[in-house]
Amino acid sequence: xxxxxxxxxxxxxxxxxxxxxxxxxxxxxxxxxxxxxxxxxxxxxxxxxxxxxxxxxxxxxxxxxxxxxxxxxxxxxxxxxxxxxxxxxxxxxxxxxxxxxxxxxxxxxxxxxxxxxxxxxxxxxxxxxxxxxxxxxxxxxxxxxxxxxxxxxxxxxxxxxxxxxxxxxxxxxxxxxxxxxxxxxxxxxxxxxxxxxxxxxxxxxxxxxxxxxxxxxxxxxxxxxxxxxxxxxxxxxxxxxxxxxxxxxxxxxxxxxxxxxxxxxxxxxxxxxxxxxxxxxxxxxxxxxxxxxxxxxxxxxxxxxxxxxxxxxxxxxxxxxxxxxxxxxxxxxxxxxxxxxxxxxxxxxxxxxxxxxxxxxxxxxxxxxxxxxxxxxxxxxxxxxxxxxxxxxxxxxxxxxxxxxxxxxxxxxxxxxxxxxxxxxxxxxxxxxxxxxxxxxxxxxxxxxxxxxxxxxxxxxxxxxxxxxxxxxxxxxxxxxxxxxxxxxxxxxxxxxxxxxxxxxxxxxxxxxxxxxxxxxxxxxxxxxxxxxxxxxxxxxxxxxxxxxxxxxxxxxxxxxxxxxxxxxxxxxxxxxxxxxxxxxxxxxxxxxxxxxxxxxxxxxxxxxxxxxxxxxxxxxxxxxxxxxxxxxxxxxxxxxxxxxxxxxxxxxxxxxxxx
Amino acid sequence: xxxxxxxxxxxxxxxxxxxxxxxxxxxxxxxxxxxxxxxxxxxxxxxxxxxxxxxxxxxxxxxxxxxxxxxxxxxxxxxxxxxxxxxxxxxxxxxxxxxxxxxxxxxxxxxxxxxxxxxxxxxxxxxxxxxxxxxxxxxxxxxxxxxxxxxxxxxxxxxxxxxxxxxxxxxxxxxxxxxxxxxxxxxxxxxxxxxxxxxxxxxxxxxxxxxxxxxxxxxxxxxxxxxxxxxxxxxxxxxxxxxxxxxxxxxxxxxxx
Numbered sequence: 001x002x003x004x005x006x007x008x009x010x011x012x013x014x015x016x017x018x019x020x021x022x023x024x025x026x027x028x029x030x031x032x033x034x035x036x037x038x039x040x041x042x043x044x045x046x047x048x049x050x051x052x053x054x055x056x057x058x059x060x061x062x063x064x065x066x067x068x069x070x071x072x073x074x075x076x077x078x079x080x081x082x083x084x085x086x087x088x089x090x091x092x093x094x095x096x097x098x099x100x101x102x103x104x105x106x107x108x109x110x111x112x113x114x115x116x117x118x119x120x121x122x123x124x125x126x127x128x129x130x131x132x133x134x135x136x137x138x139x140x141x142x143x144x145x146x147x148x149x150x151x152x153x154x155x156x157x158x159x160x161x162x163x164x165x166x167x168x169x170x171x172x173x174x175x176x177x178x179x180x181x182x183x184x185x186x187x188x189x190x191x192x193x194x195x196x197x198x199x200x201x202x203x204x205x206x207x208x209x210x211x212x213x214x215x216x217x218x219x220x221x222x223x224x225x226x227x228x229x230x231x232x233x234x235x236x237x238x239x240x241x242x243x244x245x246x247x248x249x250x251x252x253x254x255x256x257x258x259x260x261x262x263x264x265x266x267x268x269x270x271x272x273x274x275x276x277x278x279x280x281x282x283x284x285x286x287x288x289x290x291x292x293x294x295x296x297x298x299x300x301x302x303x304x305x306x307x308x309x310x311x312x313x314x315x316x317x318x319x320x321x322x323x324x325x326x327x328x329x330x331x332x333x334x335x336x337x338x339x340x341x342x343x344x345x346x347x348x349x350x351x352x353x354x355x356x357x358x359x360x361x362x363x364x365x366x367x368x369x370x371x372x373x374x375x376x377x378x379x380x381x382x383x384x385x386x387x388x389x390x391x392x393x394x395x396x397x398x399x400x401x402x403x404x405x406x407x408x409x410x411x412x413x414x415x416x417x418x419x420x421x422x423x424x425x426x427x428x429x430x431x432x433x434x435x436x437x438x439x440x441x442x443x444x445x446x447x448x449x450x451x452x453x454x455x456x457x458x459x460x461x462x463x464x465x466x467x468x469x470x471x472x473x474x475x476x477x478x479x480x481x482x483x484x485x486x487x488x489x490x491x492x493x494x495x496x497x498x499x500x501x502x503x504x505x506x507x508x509x510x511x512x513x514x515x516x517x518x519x520x521x522x523x524x525x526x527x528x529x530x531x532x533x534x535x536x537x538x539x540x541x542x543x544x545x546x547x548x549x550x551x552x553x554x555x556x557x558x559x560x561x562x563x564x565x566x567x568x569x570x571x572x573x574x575x576x577x578x579x580x581x582x583x584x585x586x587x588x589x590x591x592x593x594x595x596x597x598x599x600x601x602x603x604x605x606x607x608x609x610x611x612x613x614x615x616x617x618x619x620x621x622x623x624x625x626x627x628x629x630x631x632x633x634x635x636x637x638x639x640x641x642x643x644x645x646x647x648x649x650x651x652x653x654x655x656x657x658x659x660x
Numbered sequence: 661x662x663x664x665x666x667x668x669x670x671x672x673x674x675x676x677x678x679x680x681x682x683x684x685x686x687x688x689x690x691x692x693x694x695x696x697x698x699x700x701x702x703x704x705x706x707x708x709x710x711x712x713x714x715x716x717x718x719x720x721x722x723x724x725x726x727x728x729x730x731x732x733x734x735x736x737x738x739x740x741x742x743x744x745x746x747x748x749x750x751x752x753x754x755x756x757x758x759x760x761x762x763x764x765x766x767x768x769x770x771x772x773x774x775x776x777x778x779x780x781x782x783x784x785x786x787x788x789x790x791x792x793x794x795x796x797x798x799x800x801x802x803x804x805x806x807x808x809x810x811x812x813x814x815x816x817x818x819x820x821x822x823x824x825x826x827x828x829x830x831x832x833x834x835x836x837x838x839x840x841x842x843x844x845x846x847x848x849x850x851x852x853x854x855x856x857x858x859x860x861x862x863x864x865x866x867x868x869x870x871x872x873x874x875x876x877x878x879x880x881x882x883x884x885x886x887x888x889x890x891x892x893x894x895x896x897x898x899x900x901x902x903x904x905x906x907x908x909x910x911x912x913x914x915x916x917x
Contacts, residue, residue, distance in 0.1 A: 037728075038781025040826060041736040095803040102801040102808075104794070104860055106818035109810055134809030153819050158735065162822065166794035169785065177781045178773075200773055201689065229731045263707045266733045321706060351734055351752035353707060467719045511724040515689040516774050519723035653805045 001447055002205040005436070006032040007429055009193055009209035011181050011236055013039030015157075015414035016393025017215035018164040023422020024211075025171045029429055032207065033168065034179040034196055036231050040165045043217050043229035044414060047157025048269055048344055050139060050149035051415075052408035053093035056654045057135040058110050059128050060147035065654070066090040067630055068145050071593060073406060076143045078548035078558060079595040080250065080372075080402020080566070080586070085379050087592070087640040089400050089416050094652040096415045097136060097150050103163045107136040108151055118275045118337070131655060141407045142270055142300055143600070149408040154269075154344040157411055164415070182453075182524065184212065184239050184389065185438070185446045191389035192438040194239065195450045202515040204451055206443045210429045210436055213381075213390040213421070214240060215414075218371030222533045223482075224474035225265040226368040227257060237395055238528035240375045241535065246386040247568040247582070249376035249397030251532070252539035255405055255549045256483050258304040260367035262325045264352050267369070268345045268362060270407060273297040275341065277330035279308065280361065281316040284327075300600050302404060302483075302549050305366035309483045312365075320363065327361035334358075366483055370394070370410060372401045372549065373536070376568060376584075379643050380428075381421030387433060390425055392417035399566065403548025423645035454514075457523045463508030466523040469500050473526070473533055476500075481537045486553050490541035497537055498577045501530040535569040535579045542581055543567065560595050560608035564588065588614050592638035677704040677760055681713060683725065684765040687774040697763070698722070710743065710750035710764070714776075726775035734892065737827030740767050741776050747829035747890045750776075767832045780828040787844055791871050793851045798862045810859070821854035821900065823893045830897060833886035842876040846887035846897040849878055853900040856907070865911035868904075873912060878905045 008024045010017045013035030021031040033039065056064035069090040074081055101107055112133040117126050119140070141149045152159040168175060181194040185206060193208040216236020220228030240246040258279075259268045273279075278286045279297055288296045291307040299307070308326055311317070317324030330338060330345070335358045338346055342357075349357045375383065375391035377398055383389040392398065393414040400413050428434045480493035504527045511519045545559035546552050564586050569579040588594055588610040595611050597603045621636050628636075631651070635641070641649050653659040679702045686695040700717045711732045718725045727750070730738040734752035741750050742765040744758065755762070770778040787793070801808070830846035831837045837845055852872055855861045872878045881901050888897045 037730050037736075037738060038784065038826075040784070041730045041738050041781070043731065045736050045825075046731055046733065098801065098803040098805075098807045102795075102797060102803070102860065104855075104858060106810075106815045106822055106858075108819075109812040109815045111812040134811060136807055137812075152822075153816065155735075155819065155823060158825070159819065159822055163795075166788065169788045170792075170794040175785070177779075229736070231730055263712075264709070264732065348733065351754070352709065354754055354756065467723075509723075513687075513690070513724065516687065516726055516777075517724065518718060518726060650804045655806070659805060 001444060002203065003443065004032070004205055004207050006030050006207065006209050007211070008032070008425055009207050009212045010034070010215060011194065011213065011239070012215035012217065012395065013175050014042035014044040014215060014217055014393065015161055015164055015411060016395070016418045017213065018168050019415050019418025020213050020215060020392060020422045020425065021173045022164065022167050022171055023419055024426050024429070025173055027422070027426035029426055031173050033173060033175040034181060034207070035175055035177050036180055036199070038177050039168065039175045040161055042161060043232055044161045044411065045158045046229060047411045048154050048267070049141060049271070050151030050156045050408050051097060051160070051412040052141070052144070052148045052406065053097040053150055053412060054090065054146070054148055055094055055097065055136055055138065055150065056146070056656065057132045058137045058147060059126050060140065061138045062656070064146035064148055065630070065657070066652070067634065069093070069148060072144045073400070073409060074593045075598045076404050076406040077402025078404055078598060079560070079564065080253070080399070080548060082379070082399045083591050083593065083638060084640045084643060085398050085400050087638065088379065088420065088644055089413065091644070091652070092416045092419060092648050093412050095648060096412065096419055099419070100160060100163055100415065101136065103167055105159045105163045106152055108153060110135050110137040140274060143406045144408070160411060160415065180521070181236070181239055182450045183446055184243050185443055186243050186245070186386060186389070187442060188245055190387045191243070192436070192442070195446050199521065200516050202513070202517065204447055206447055208436065208438055208443065210434045211388050211390055211425045213392065213425065214375055214395050215391065215393045216395045218374070218394040219532050220368045220371060222473060222477050222529050222536065223368040224478040225260070227260050227265055227267040228368070233525055233529055234371070234532040235525050235528045237374055238532055240383065240386070240389065240391065241531055241569070241571045241579070242528070243386055244570065244572055244574070246383040246389055247376045247570045248535055249373055249399060250403065250539070250567050251373035251535040251569055252543055252550050252567060253372035253403045253548060254368060254536060255301065255370035255372060256305040256366045257301060257369035258308055258366050259328050259364040260369070261348065261352060262320060262363045262365055263322050265367045266348055266352060268328060268348060268364065269342070270301070271342060272328060272330050272345060275330070275337065276333055277328055278332070280327040280329050281311060282318045283316070287311050287316065295600070301407070302551070303601050305483050306551060308366050318363065325363045325365040328364045329361045330357055331359060331361070370405055372403060372405055373397055376566070380424035381417065382424065382428070388428070390421055392421040397566070403550055420645060420648065423647070453524070454520065457507055457509045457520060458512055458514070460506070460508040463506045464503045466507045466509070466519065466526045469504050469507070470522065470526045470529070473497065473500055473530055477533055477536070481540055484551055484553050485540050487541065487544070490537060493537045494534065494541055494578070497530060497534050501534065501577050504530050531571060531579070538579055538581060539567045539569060556604065558605035560611065561606045564595065564608050590638065592634065594618060678702070679704050679713065679755060679760055679762060681717065681762045681764065683775065685775050686772065687726070688772055689774065704755055708755045710753045710755065711739065713755055714750065726773065726777040728777045735825065737780070737825035740780070740827040740829050740832070741765065742767060742832070747832040749827060749892045767828055769831045769837050770828055778828070780826065783828070784826045784847070787848045791844060791848055791852060793848070793855065795855065795858065795861045796863050797860060808860070814857070818854060818858055821850055821857065821895065824850055824895060825893060827892060829890045829892060830887035833890045835884045835886060836880045836882055840876060840880055843880050844872065844877055846901065848872070849881070849901050849904055850895060850897055853904050856904070865907055869908050869911040872904070873908045878908050881905070
């Protein structure tokens, strides 16, 4: 039995995992990262747009601060977010951007003077102040009141990931590549590490740690088409689910992006429409103004995706070998603009479609993009029920995004959560609770269990085909647990997924190799993915309301009275073929920003009985403070600073808010 | 006017071809395995990339076939391989850009994991450690305060060099790397050029000279230009190497500068 000890085991080598590892290492602990792929190849690299942080340097961001970022994020979440976590996040985001700047991210900078820009298809001139010259600039993104998204040309995620990857190397943190965790080692109350399979040799090793952190990203690949990298299969999240103890939160909250190219599902940025691109149907007709006369193509992501799907259902989609799609037309923007500002889009069109978007329309359709759900944690990133298990980034339900994430808040969350959770983990490791106390019997039990499962897959002569089950699962999720959901379709999805899960217990792997064996990998991953898919489908079936990205055609209202709560899914028994679903109330009386109209989409919700009282209370508190500054006002409404690690509690300096 | 996009999306234009894809197969983990070419027939689909074709083969013909894809969008650098003898990213190579007979082989120079899968990650980490390829700052920064300013053009220049995705194509196409195992390659020299450009890295040319001032570094390059020919990100590698060579020569002659 091979055993490796460390202080902090980090599963996942993307932005969140790397930042956690660097953070705990700086606190004097040993850290070890396990990754399916080299860290710099993680899906974090794919983030093009940028990272939200209210620096307020550029003219279009002037006046921005934590309060504005907070409100945008809570409204975006459709009040599903934990508002204390949102506060912790918005206060740390500027620090995270500045830390990354110090570590080498070449953030795009403010240039003094006039520049041309395109806003709502109109050319405008923006004048930047002298005193902002050389500071980090920001661009516009959906659902934000200010231009707040810091970026590096068209490769933000790439530059962030490389800076952090280099920091991990500088700190001497081992990143063990091509290692896959198969299960957590735990005793029902305390997590002690993981059983890990070497994807090259097939060897199993027990990694034991004071704290184990899952930072494995989202679960987009349970859908047939996703913008996610192919490693985003949700199998990291399934590790927590399979303990039977740790719950997953809001798994039904899945975001669809309006414009991914067909076949490959690769994203073309929102900037295409932001800069004046339009959507067309099979007749070449620009249809969005028919549905959204005011916002047209620039309504929020969930709204545009829903309208596109609605239009295709009316028979207005363009048929193709790969299913129906619509057209994204950016030909009106001209060659110069596209080659300068939408270089990535042009590359994608050339390489993947063999077309030139300067003269040709781009075939697009709404595509799975982001997982709001994940391993439920408290504000420290720790599982409320399995001590020593932490999670952050897209893999976690912290819960920053509620039922809809704003663009630019995802990479921001990875590094901010990484910074904060690293401190809480270090505190945990230094506390009594963080002592290692695991018996070798327990470790042997888990290693032998995983070995037995692999042996069964390899030894079964006859059985189910893993790829067939995977293809069917992807299709069911796509067709029945997509943008528009109905009770009837969800019932049918759950029933078929259950059937697939039962069949997956009888998968036979034809390739007998114990070492590198892609067929074996697919087999054990599909078993995990089916459980994740069932959490999504069952959660969606039971949630009889519409909130954020979760839209029920049979229950189109947001219903705060009955559904202002977080879904919790656990897998109580390995023999079960359904998750157990429970709920956690979201307390209106503790909210700084009580529920209301988001300011976009349809005004159509049922109030929570406490909302009116809390609104009055908030008004009274604000009135009572008179001329107090925004910091005192905020503190009076919802204290959160004491939750932050001490070193990150301070205010953020801005051009208009100098620190002493 | 929709032109080609419509043709691609409708599935016109590429119908009917049967591709014959020959893959160099070898599993070093298996003592029985011998390197050999195995040929698969695949019906070509419109917009088919080598990512789609290889997965089709693995799903329907040869489940043991090893290859590496992650982003499948040309940004992560996982899938570099020899495509008809030339290093390139398989994920963004459309089969329609190739003939009916396609030969795929693993990237040379790197440790072979099996079939088309090579261990670029291990090599890149080793290179980064050797070259200390991270920002060497002068001290901790107070992140609550305004960030240090940088000229917008300089940030753009740094980003141009930072676009490297460590795919390994440059080393696979490099004559020096073939002869000199310790050569850091265009990827390593570009990284130092990027750090040198960055005022946040406080090292001097003398420091960089210690890292790349030899035949495994900037003086090993024979200027064959293979790296630049195949770089999927079109980085101007040769200019960077020539520039660094001049600077390093200067550092050697005038060590005080």
